[in-house]
Structure formats: structure tokens, C-alpha cells
Amino acid sequence: xxxxxxxxxxxxxxxxxxxxxxxxxxxxxxxxxxxxxxxxxxxxxxxxxxxxxxxxxxxxxxxxxxxxxxxxxxxxxxxxxxxxxxxxxxxxxxxxxxxxxxxxxxxxxxxxxxxxxxxxxxxxxxxxxxxxxxxxxxxxxxxxxxxxxxxxxxxxxxxxxxxxxxxxxxxxxxxxxxxxxxxxxxxxxxxxxxxxxxxxxxxxxxxxxxxxxxxxxxxxxxxxxxxxxxxxxxxxxxxxxxxxxxxxxxxxxxxxxxxxxxxxxxxxxxxxxxxxxxxxxxxxxxxxxxxxxxxxxxxxxxxxxxxxxxxxxxxxxxxxxxxxxxx
Amino acid sequence: xxxxxxxxxxxxxxxxxxxxxxxxxxxxxxxxxxxxxxxxxxxxxxxxxxxxxxxxxxxxxxxxxxxxxxxxxxxxxxxxxxxxxxxxxxxxxxxxxxxxxxxxxxxxxxxxxxxxxxxxxxxxxxxxxxxxxxxxxxxxxxxxxxxxxxxxxxxxxxxxxxxxxxxxxxxxxxxxxxxxxxxxxxxxxxxxxxxxxxxxxxxxxxxxxxxxxxxxxxxxxxxxxxxxxxxxxxxxxxxxxxxxxxxxxxxxxxxxxxxxxxxxxxxxxxxxxxxxxxxxxxxxxxxxxxxxxxxxxxxxxxxxxxxxxxxxxxxxxxxxxxxxxxxxxxxxxxxxxxxxxxxxxxxxxxxxxxxxxxxxxxxxxxxxxxxxxxxxxxxxxxxxxxxxxxxxxxxxxxxxxxxxxxxxxxxxxxxxxxxxxxxxxxxxxxxxxxxxxxxxxxxxxxxxxxxxxxxxxxxxxxxxxxxxxxxxxxxxxxxxxxxxxxxxxxxxxxxxxxxxxxxxxxxxxxxxxxxxxxxxxxxxx
Numbered sequence: 062x063x064x065x066x067x068x069x070x071x072x073x074x075x076x077x078x079x080x081x082x083x084x085x086x087x088x089x090x091x092x093x094x095x096x097x098x099x100x101x102x103x104x105x106x107x108x109x110x111x112x113x114x115x116x117x118x119x120x121x122x123x124x125x126x127x128x129x130x131x132x133x134x135x136x137x138x139x140x141x142x143x144x145x146x147x148x149x150x151x152x153x154x155x156x157x158x159x160x161x162x163x164x165x166x167x168x169x170x171x172x173x174x175x176x177x178x179x180x181x182x183x184x185x186x187x188x189x190x191x192x193x194x195x196x197x198x199x200x201x202x203x204x205x206x207x208x209x210x211x212x213x214x215x216x217x218x219x220x221x222x223x224x225x226x227x228x229x230x231x232x233x234x235x236x237x238x239x240x241x242x243x244x245x246x247x248x249x250x251x252x253x254x255x256x257x258x259x260x261x262x263x264x265x266x267x268x269x270x271x272x273x274x275x276x277x278x279x280x281x282x283x284x285x286x287x288x289x290x291x292x293x294x295x296x297x298x299x300x301x302x303x304x305x306x307x308x309x310x311x312x313x314x315x316x317x318x319x320x321x322x323x324x325x326x327x328x329x330x331x332x333x334x335x336x337x338x339x340x341x342x343x344x345x346x347x348x349x350x351x352x353x354x355x356x357x358x359x360x361x362x363x364x365x366x367x368x369x370x371x372x373x374x375x376x377x378x379x380x381x382x383x384x385x386x387x388x
Numbered sequence: 389x390x391x392x393x394x395x396x397x398x399x400x401x402x403x404x405x406x407x408x409x410x411x412x413x414x415x416x417x418x419x420x421x422x423x424x425x426x427x428x429x430x431x432x433x434x435x436x437x438x439x440x441x442x443x444x445x446x447x448x449x450x451x452x453x454x455x456x457x458x459x460x461x462x463x464x465x466x467x468x469x470x471x472x473x474x475x476x477x478x479x480x481x482x483x484x485x486x487x488x489x490x491x492x493x494x495x496x497x498x499x500x501x502x503x504x505x506x507x508x509x510x511x512x513x514x515x516x517x518x519x520x521x522x523x524x525x526x527x528x529x530x531x532x533x534x535x536x537x538x539x540x541x542x543x544x545x546x547x548x549x550x551x552x553x554x555x556x557x558x559x560x561x562x563x564x565x566x567x568x569x570x571x572x573x574x575x576x577x578x579x580x581x582x583x584x585x586x587x588x589x590x591x592x593x594x595x596x597x598x599x600x601x602x603x604x605x606x607x608x609x610x611x612x613x614x615x616x617x618x619x620x621x622x623x624x625x626x627x628x629x630x631x632x633x634x635x636x637x638x639x640x641x642x643x644x645x646x647x648x649x650x651x652x653x654x655x656x657x658x659x660x661x662x663x664x665x666x667x668x669x670x671x672x673x674x675x676x677x678x679x680x681x682x683x684x685x686x687x688x689x690x691x692x693x694x695x696x697x698x699x700x701x702x703x704x705x706x707x708x709x710x711x712x713x714x715x716x717x718x719x720x721x722x723x724x725x726x727x728x729x730x731x732x733x734x735x736x737x738x739x740x741x742x743x744x745x746x747x748x749x750x751x752x753x754x755x756x757x758x759x760x761x762x763x764x765x766x767x768x769x770x771x772x773x774x775x776x777x778x779x780x781x782x783x784x785x786x787x788x789x790x791x792x793x794x795x796x797x798x799x800x801x802x803x804x805x806x807x808x809x810x811x812x813x814x815x816x817x818x819x820x821x822x823x824x825x826x827x828x829x830x831x832x833x834x835x836x837x838x839x840x841x842x843x844x845x846x847x848x849x850x851x852x853x854x855x856x857x858x859x860x861x862x863x864x865x866x867x868x869x870x871x872x873x874x875x876x877x878x879x880x881x882x883x884x885x886x887x888x889x890x891x892x893x894x895x896x897x898x899x900x901x902x903x904x905x906x907x908x909x910x911x912x913x
Contacts, residue, residue: 064912065771072831117743163733167581184743186577188736193446197870204868208861215856253803256865256873260810260880263861267814267854271821274850302824305769306817309762313813316758317806322750324438325806332810 077296077344078289078352084345088234095241104244107251110198112191114156114166116173119182123149132176138169147323151184158191166190201255205236208259212266220273221356228269231347235265235339242334253328261335264310268303268343275299276351280361288355292348307340390841390900400893404783410790433792436801436875439748441741442572443580446734447545449565452485454537454729455525459487465507466523473503477521487511491519534565537728542567545731547724548583566734577738587686587730588721590639592669593631595680595692601630619688620709629689631682636672641665645722647715648705655715656707659722666702674698683708685718751805758809759785766816770823771912776898777819777891784815784890788882801875811883817854818891822847827913836911837903844896851892859884 108115118124126143129152133141139157146153154173159165166188174183189197209232217225239258243250276295283291314336318329392400413421413432421430437444459482466487470477476492477500491500497515504513504521510529515521525533542559549571550557558570574580599608601615609615612633618625645659661669672681673695682692683706690708710718739747763781766774788808792800826843834842862881866874902908 063767063771063775065774066768068769068913072828119742163581164585166733166736167578167585171578182740182742184740186736186738188733190732190734193735200868200870204864207868208864211860211864212857215853215860219853252870252873253876256803256869256876259861259865260858263858264814266857267817270853270857271850274853298828299824302820305765305820305824306814309765309816309820310810310813312761312765313758313809316761317754317809320750320754320757321806321809322747322754322802324747324802325751325754328803328806 073297073300074293075297075300076293078293078349081345081349081352084341084349088238088342088346091241092234092237095237095244098241098244102244104240104250105247107249107254108155108187108189108194109251110194110201112158112189112194114154114159114169115185115187116154116156116170116183117146117185118152118154118177119184120150120152121180124152126152129154129177133173136169136172136176138172147326151323163188163190197252201252205255205259205262209233209236209262212263216266216270216273220277221361223351223354223356224273224277226354227347227350228266228273230350231269231342232262232265234342234346235261235335238338239331239335243331248330249327251327253325254331257328257331257335260332261339264335265339265342268306268339269347271302272296272299272343272348273351276348277361280356280358284358284362288352292352296344296348303340303344307336311336390837390896390903392897392900397897400897403787403889404894407783407787407790410793411786411788413793414789429793431793433789434799435744435748436799436804437570437572437737437744438739438802439744439751439800440572441739441744442570443574443577443736443738445569445571445581445584445736446562447541447567447569447584447731448734449538449541449567449728450730450732451534451537451565455485455530455533456482457729458525458533459485459523462508462511462523463487466504469503469507470500473499475500475503485524487523489521491515491521494519538565538567540728541731544725544727545569545584548720549580551720551724567731573741574738575740577736581733581736583717583721584731584733586721587727588639588724589686589726590642590722591684592636592638592672593634593682593684594636594672594676595682596630596632597679599630601626601628604630616682616684616687616689619685619690622709625691629682629692631684631689636681637661637665637669639722639726641668642722645719647712647719649712649715651705651707653707655710655712656705657710657715657719657722658703658705661702661704663702666700669702669704670698670700674700747802751802751809755805755809755812759812762813762816766819770819772902773819773823773899773911773913776895776902777816777823779898780819780890780894781812781815783894784883784886785812787886787890788879791882791886792879795878798878799875800879803873804875804879807876807879808883811880811887814858815883815887815891818847818851818887819895821850822891822895823913826911830911830913836909840899840903840911844892848892851888855884855888 124145126145130141130143133143133154133156138159142155144153145151156169156173159169170186170188174181209229212232213225213229216228236258239261242248243254248254272295275298276292279286279291279295279298283294286294311333314329314332317325318333321329410429412428413424413430416424416432421432424430463480463482466489467480470489475496477489478492480487480489482488491497494517497517497519500521501513501515504511504523510525511523512526513521513523538561542561545567546557546559549555549569556572558568560568562568569584571580596610596613598610604610604613605615610630613630614633616629616631618627618629641661641664643660643662645657648656648658660666677695677697680692680694683690690706693707706718759781763778766777766781768774770777785808788811792798822843825847826839829839829842829846830836859881862877862884865877866881869877
């Protein structure tokens with residue numbers, strides 16, 4: 062029989078609540094800095110959102126960026142940006158939207174290809190008009206807002222409204238700080254990043270729900286325990302799960318970041334950050350908030366518990382009886 | 389909880405087996421697939437354009453231009469109707485989606501209304517007491533024409549980019565006036581875009597030789613004339629022509645057009661009119677022998693040959709400054725027909741086949757590494773139960789691939805691969821929740837079996853909550869997202885569903901079978 066090599070045998074007794082004010086302060090600062098950065102310097106929007114041209118080229122041998130740049134600058138197509146993309150022989154060329162409709166975009170791409178000369182493999186080219194860009198921003202923002210709203214409505218149905226408030230704040234916190242991360246490091250913000258942010262929101266709520274589930278269960282079980290201790294208990298009891306799940310998801314995302322190629326890089330970075338900040342916010346924001354807006358414990362204690370414990374319908378079958386797998 | 393009815397066991401095993409069966413084709417190269425016995429499913433996952441290479445084009449049909457065009461053609465009828473009724477008018481023109489004019493004699497406004505109402509029932513006639521008139525298509529007709537323009541555009545685009553109907557081209561309507569075109573595996577998107585960029589409206593118009601185009605432009609434009617630019621700048625040919633607006637014959641009457649590379653004066657396009665067009669062309673050439681006529685494509689004059697003799701057979705040839713490519717393109721455009729309205733390209737994303745292949749490799753490699761790491765991790769922390777979770781994970785992966793292979797109109801994109809890797813990480817979360825719960829129940833002094841039972845039962849609510857939240861996010865991403873993001877939403881949402889099945893049912897079935905077979909005294913957790 063294969064035994065686990067690593068086992069967390071005892072439930073830890075960490076006093077999470079002792080640190081929650083630090084957590085609040087840290088998060089408020091982080092959130093304000095993120096909002097400030099977003100307002101002051103904005104995001105490094107990719108062409109998905111601001112429109113423009115993008116060409117990915119593969120040169121024979123390491124690319125000579127400065128020569129390529131001067132060749133493209135000679136075309137006077139506006140503020141061109143060139144950068145290596147993953148490998149020394151791969152170059153990403155970005156150009157602003159050209160005035161004069163789709164024919165102008167077309168001729169700009171042709172002009173760039175001609176200027177750079179033969180021997181270059183064009184691996185990818187994208188042209189996004191400004192009207193599409195602003196529509197994509199609108200749809201993306203709408204998707205994020207609606208998803209958050211839908212998830213919170215679900216939590217509100219399943220739990221008391223206080224939990225809904227806590228989950229909203231924690232998730233908003235994760236979303237805002239992820240945007241802050243993209244603002245400060247000038248990472249390209251595109252459609253895939255937006256998908257990452259929605260996934261982060263889903264993951265963060267996921268994490269929070271697991272802890273809230275446990276908190277509510279503890280509220281039913283220990284009706285006289287001080288609330289502070291209840292929260293600590295719920296966090297400690299779920300801690301090993303939290304660590305294990307963060308680890309498995311982080312392993313998956315890390316391998317995407319390391320081996321998934323340049324195109325997925327922004328997505329992976331956002332996800333990795335989101336996993337870390339989502340876990341942190343569940344522990345130090347979502348749970349402690351409930352301390353300040355305590356749900357009615359008597360009401361929770363009275364609630365019927367679905368499929369839960371001794372009163373449940375499944376207890377009609379004798380627990381501990383011989384298991385049968387049929388057949 | 390620790391009991392499975394026979395039919396349930398069969399069902400679970402059956403679903404897993406189907407998952408394996410339908411995901412199998414993805415392991416083989418297309419050539420190998422051909423060797424598989426025909427009983428085995430052959431369809432691998434449909435790859436998105438970012439993985440197989442190809443072009444994604446979002447087009448917008450300029451409906452307003454189509455309407456202006458239709459009003460322009462109605463304006464001749466308005467002129468004729470007013471002339472026949474002998475009603476004086478000024479300023480007849482098309483402005484802001486309406487035909488505007490002013491009736492000179494205010495006593496005759498009612499007569500004008502009657503005369504104009506007969507032209508077209510879908511045109512509303514509105515003349516004020518000061519004689520200012522306005523004619524517009526009514527709302528129903530406008531909408532109908534919009535639909536027609538889009539449907540027709542889709543049809544013509546298909547004929548242009550897929551003339552033989554053999555390529556796997558997707559052309560879909562999107563929103564009220566947009567068309568989405570997806571062309572896999574092309575290496576020259578510029579050519580496709582050039583084909584789409586032309587309206588390809590071909591007309592034959594007589595050249596007016598009474599004055600030069602310059603004179604006409606200086607202000608003495610003869611009524612019913614217009615000045616058109618030449619398509620190519622050549623020193624031996626005029627750069628602009630004064631032509632009659634009246635169209636002798638239009639490209640809509642063509643039945644065929646073929647490229648002719650043997651023509652002594654360079655590549656040319658041979659065309660044939662239908663019988664009505666042939667008759668009109670014959671009549672027009674007979675009446676105008678010795679005069680030049682302009683062959684006009686999209687308001688540019690290709691050439692203006694002199695009619696040497698009547699051309700009765702309904703066949704002709706267009707020469708101009710063609711290359712072999714541009715002649716065969718023109719022939720293709722003429723065969724496909726003119727677009728009812730100009731098209732602009734709003735968005736273009738082209739991925740070369742090399743990059744696509746690289747992305748598949750990178751994505752697949754990252755997924756394999758990720759899944760392997762997660763699997764090892766689970767065994768380290770949960771021993772035998774970790775193995776159970778890994779087996780469930782394997783079936784989860786098969787189910788996802790199998791369902792993706794089966795689903796029509798669903799393509800796996802690079803973000804989609806990321807979604808798979810991500811759900812693999814998240815899928816074991818359900819197992820982690822269950823196992824942790826079982827441990828807890830054991831710590832609290834329950835017996836082995838009741839710990840197992842309670843672990844599964846109590847973790848279920850939490851698992852359901854967490855899966856529903858992720859699923860909601862995936863659904864909204866799918867509904868509101870576009871292109872590659874949709875691919876991500878599909879795999880994420882699908883992964884949530886399959887992991888609910890695999891992590892709970894498949895794992896539980898394994899544990900129950902293990903209990904029955906080995907009758908262990910304790911749980912290795």
C-alpha cells in the first residue's frame with residue numbers, strides 16, 4: 062500500500078486574526094496604489110484594445126533590432142515598437158493604427174515587409190480597427206462585471222448576504238491589484254489577460270467559498286465560541302487544503318509560464334499573481350471581514366443542513382456497515 | 389455513499405471508456421488515422437486558427453453606401469416621372485439616405501406626390517408646402533434590404549475566396565452588419581484581402597467626346613455625364629474620361645468570365661453575357677460604331693476601346709494593363725459577382741503555419757509537464773489515494789479531449805490549451821477537498837468507513853459551490869468573449885463539468901472497489 066510521503070498530521074493553530082489588521086492595511090495600500098497607477102499611467106493596452114498593427118517576424122539568425130527599427134522608422138508609419146519575442150531571432154513589431162481606413166493598414170504591412178527585405182518569415186500579423194478595440198473593451202468589462210455579479214448572486218443564495226459582501230470585497234481586491242500589477246510592470250493588457258482576470262476572480266471566489274463553507278459549519282457546531290476563534294478555526298482547518306490546491310494550480314500555471322511559449326506569457330503571469338493574491342485575500346480579507354459584519358448565528362444554526370451530518374437523509378443507511386460495490 | 393448499483397458502475401466505466409475511445413484519434417497523425425479500423429472514431433480535436441495557421445477576418449458591410457447606391461439608381465426614375473408629368477423641379481440629389489428635390493410650382497405638389505408614389509411602393513414621398521421634397525425607403529424595406537445585402541455579401545464572399553467550394557472556409561454573419569471569415573492554412577492573406585476589398589461592379593458606359601474631361605470639370609458638365617479616373621496611370625493613355633452615366637450593360641448580366649493568357653495584347657478577360665445582356669450589348673454596339681466605350685470597374689476605367697463593329701454574340705474581351713494574376717483575379721471577381729455594398733476589414737489576425745505548430749508543441753509540452761507535476765504531487769501527499777486521484781485525472785483529460793473532438797463548431801485554441809492545463813490543476817482540488825475531509829473525520833475519531841463516507845458527503849457541497857462559480861465565469865466568457873478567449877472559455881467550462889464527474893464518481897468508485905477487493909483495516913491517508 063502506497064502511503065503518502067508528506068502528511069500534515071495536526072490541525073495548525075495559527076492566529077490569523079492577529080494579523081488581519083496588517084492585512085487590511087497592506088491591501089488598502091496595495092489597492093490604492095493600483096488604482097493610482099491605473100489612473101496616472103494607465104495600462105499598456107495591446108492592439109486588441111487600442112487598435113493598430115502587429116507583425117511577428119522570425120529572422121535568420123539573431124535579429125538586428127536597431128537596423129530593423131531604422132528601416133521601419135524610415136517609412137514614417139508613426140511610433141513603431143520593436144522587441145524580441147521569446148527568442149533572439151523572433152521580433153514583435155507594433156505600429157499604431159494608420160489613418161485612411163483598411164487599405165492604409167494593408168499598405169503599411171506591405172511596406173514594412175518590403176522594407177525589411179527577404180529572408181524573413183512572417184509568423185503572425187494582426188490588424189485591429191479602433192472601433193473593434195473599443196467594442197472589445199466594452200464587452201470585456203461587461204463580461205467581468207456580469208460574471209462577478211452572477212457569482213455573488215449565487216453566493217448570496219447559498220449563504221447569508223454578509224458572506225456575499227466579504228466575497229465581493231476580496232474578489233474586487235484581487236481584480237484591482239492584478240490590474241495594478243499590469244500597470245506597474247507595463248505588461249501588455251489584451252484579451253487573453255482579460256480572460257485571466259476573470260479566471261482569477263473565479264478562483265479567488267472559489268477559495269473564499271471553501272473557507273466560508275467551513276466557517277458556517279463551525280458556527281453551527283460551536284454555538285458559543287467567540288467569533289474571532291471561529292474564524293481562526295475555519296482558516297486552520299482548511300489550511301492544508303488551501304496550501305495543496307494553491308500548489309497544484311500553481312504547478313500547472315508555472316509549467317504554462319515556463320514552457321507555454323511567449324503568447325501565453327501575459328496570461329500565465331496574471332494567473333500566477335492571481336493565485337497568490339487570491340489565496341492571501343481569502344485568508345486575510347474575506348474571512349476577517351466576516352468578523353466585522355457578523356451574520357446572525359442563531360439563524361444559521363436553525364438552517365436545515367443539506368446532506369449534512371446525523372440529521373441528513375443518508376443516515377438512514379447504517380454508517381460503518383459493510384461496503385458493497387455490487388456485482 | 390459507499391455503495392454503487394451495478395448499473396451505475398457500468399455507466400461510469402462506460403463513460404470513461406467512451407472518453408478514451410473518442411480522445412484516441414488525437415494521439416495519431418492524420419496518415420496513421422487512415423490505418424485505424426473504421427469502427428474506431430476518427431475525428432481529432434478541431435484546431436483553432438492560432439494553432440493550425442490561417443486568417444481570421446472581421447468584415448463590415450457598408451450598408452449606408454448600399455442604400456445610397458440604391459437611391460442613386462432610383463433617382464433616374466424620379467427624374468423620368470417628373471418629366472413625364474411635366475413638373476418643374478430643382479436640386480434633385482441624394483443626401484443623407486434620402487432623395488431630395490424642390491418642386492418649382494407649388495400648385496403642382498399634389499400632382500408630384502401622385503406621380504412619385506407610383507415609382508416604388510417602398511419609397512415614402514414627403515413634399516412640404518414650400519415644395520421641398522424628400523423620398524426615403526420605409527423602415528421595413530430598409531431592414532429587408534439590409535438583410536439582403538448581408539446575405540448576398542456572404543454568398544459572394546464565399547464564391548470569391550472559395551470558388552470551388554473545397555476549402556474549409558467559415559463565413560458567418562455577426563451582429564447586424566458584420567461578417568466573420570475564417571480561412572485555415574492560407575499563406576497569402578494579402579491576396580485574399582485584395583479579393584475582398586473590391587466591390588467588383590462592372591459597367592460598360594459610352595465615352596462622351598463632346599468635350600475633354602478637364603473642360604467638363606471646369607463647370608460645363610453635360611447633363612447625365614460624369615468624369616471617371618483611369619485605373620492605371622500610363623503615359624500613353626488618358627488619366628480620366630468623360631463618360632455617360634447611363635449604363636449600357638452591367639456586370640450583373642454576365643454569365644461567365646475567364647482569363648485569357650494567349651491574347652496578343654497581354655493577359656485579358658473573356659466574358660459572356662446572358663441573353664438579355666447580349667441583346668443589349670449587341671444593340672448598343674450597333675448604334676455606336678466608331679465611338680469609344682469605357683469598361684468601368686468600381687468607378688475606375690479599365691480601358692476605353694473604340695467599337696469597330698457591332699458585337700452581336702454577347703461575348704467580349706477586356707484588355708487593359710493586366711498581369712496574369714490580376715487578369716485571373718478580375719475573371720474570378722466577375723464570375724462571383726459584385727458585392728451589394730463596399731466591405732471594410734475591421735479586424736485581421738493571421739497566424740502562419742509554423743507559429744501554429746510551435747504553439748501546439750509549446751502548449752502540449754506545458755500541459756504534459758503541468759499534469760505530470762500535479763500527478764506526482766498528489767501521490768506525494770496522498771499516497772494510494774493520490775494514485776486514485778491521478779487515474780481520475782487521466783479519465784478527466786480523456787473526457788475533455790473526447791468531448792472537444794465530438795463537439796461541432798468548437799475549436800481548440802492556444803488559450804484553450806491553457807484552459808486544459810488550468811482545469812487539470814483545479815480538478816484535483818475536488819480530490820484534495822474530499823481527502824482532507826476524510827482525514828479530519830478520522831482525526832475526530834470516526835471509524836474508517838464512516839470517515840470515508842462523511843468525507844465524500846461533506847465535501848460535496850463545497851465542491852459544488854466552487855465548481856458553479858468557475859462555471860459561471862466560463863459561460864460569461866464564452867457569451868461575451870471573442871476568438872481565442874472563447875476557446876479558453878470552452879475548455880474551462882468543459883473541464884469543470886468533467887472534473888465534477890471524474891473527481892467525485894471515478895475516484896469514489898476506485899476507493900469502493902479497493903475496499904471490496906483488499907478489505908483494508910485502515911486508510912492510507
